[in-house]
Amino acid sequence: MAVYKRSYKGYEGPLTSRRKRFLILSRYAARGIFASRIVTGLFILSFFYPLAMIIGLYLNHNLSVLSFMKLHQDRLFDVNGAFFMVFMTVQSAGAFLLTAFFGPNLIAPDLANNALPLYFCRPLSRTEYVAGKASVILLLLSIITWVPGLLVFGVEASLSGGAWAWEHRGFAAGILLGSLLWISFLALLALALSAWVRWKLVAGALLLGVNFVTSGFAAALNATMDVTWGSYLDPAKLLTAIYGEFFGMDLSLGVNTWGALASYGVICAFCTYLLSRKVRAFEVVR
Template identity: 25%
Template structure:
């Protein structure tokens, strides 16, 4: 029973009377926050080390390319080759960033706070996916733009040379976009399975590393059996080589870097689209069932 001397104190709680910004604002805020998190912006120095180490590697390759073009006038690597040749830094970036975006929320059990707002479970998953895809696109696209700017200043054919470079860069940026969309979806699906960031990072690396020798085994097996179809379809087993085959079908061979995919280019295209659709479907299904 309460004491007769009990007192109710008015400490000033009031109802919120401001504008209700709604679901769209919540989605945009989550996307912006996640994109900043991907690059360690607004966080401590420790959170910036690994993402910016990868960014430094990628930008270093771009600087070397600009220097070679300015000295020799010839490209060391094509725009498309830039995206496809940096598979390891991309994989490392995904393994670092994807767990930061989703595994931390699972471990710290902050999802109930997100879902208490006008934010659906699918909104959360898609905002995280959009942020990671944007980060990968910036990682691959910005250096290509720097190479383009450096290239047009070293060409002597003026406007026509700039347009030629732009025509070469277009497929490179398209390849960067394709990689960003597909690889970000795969990485997030894997990272969303565990709240332990170290495990998530290892699983992401494993998806790309373990499937690499599978491609080699299938190629060798196809050659040993005299089955060219098996050899030409073997590159579907690894996400990176699958996307390389998809790009080759879309834009043709990139110089001497022709993949032996025969006439199966459309199969690689369907495989890339199916992989993207499967990864997004699994991501959305994961967050429909995750405890909140």
């Protein structure tokens, strides 16, 4: 039987609102993340330290428990800037390692298999595509950086009282701002590198390499040129400087906080530029 009038008809069903559209990508991208045992293991592992710290804080305020454990001191440790500095450095390092494993998986396969036209033939912009992929990284890294950081701060505040919390409100701001900067940087770097190398495994190794090599490069630059501005090329040192400022630590890194923020801005802008060059609905094959 001949089939007539089978011409194209546009989709007439309900549409997701424009503002929430990028979340569809996030939802699908997030599904595959925990398929990797390494990622799952690292994610779980990154909660051990906050948990240990919360238990430590509880013990810190319970003399009876300390004496029961035969610890002849009135505190296990001091809860000051150094405490939060170490805490956030450990969590940020965990976030970096986790990103190296799952970050490149989000975008590299789409580019390697020329799947971008399939995304962009739908009502989805390039910005929404990147936002959708980046939001998965941001969400996951938030869970292991500023969320436990603020939780630890909250636990200490509840044990020490409102006066302590008000006096040390800068710590909370540092946890939030430092973490947001770090995870935004990691998300953009992971996506940019994976978009350029298109091989998720290499992109992960490259992410590892970029962070270590820039640290070494910055230190070498400072030593040979007899300068301190080389440190502005070292993302890890910039983060330490920002945390140090908020946690009231005198680290003498030779990095100005505003300079560190500006440096992060430049690095993130460069990553965005790299992404804009590669995330396109078409590809020129030479």
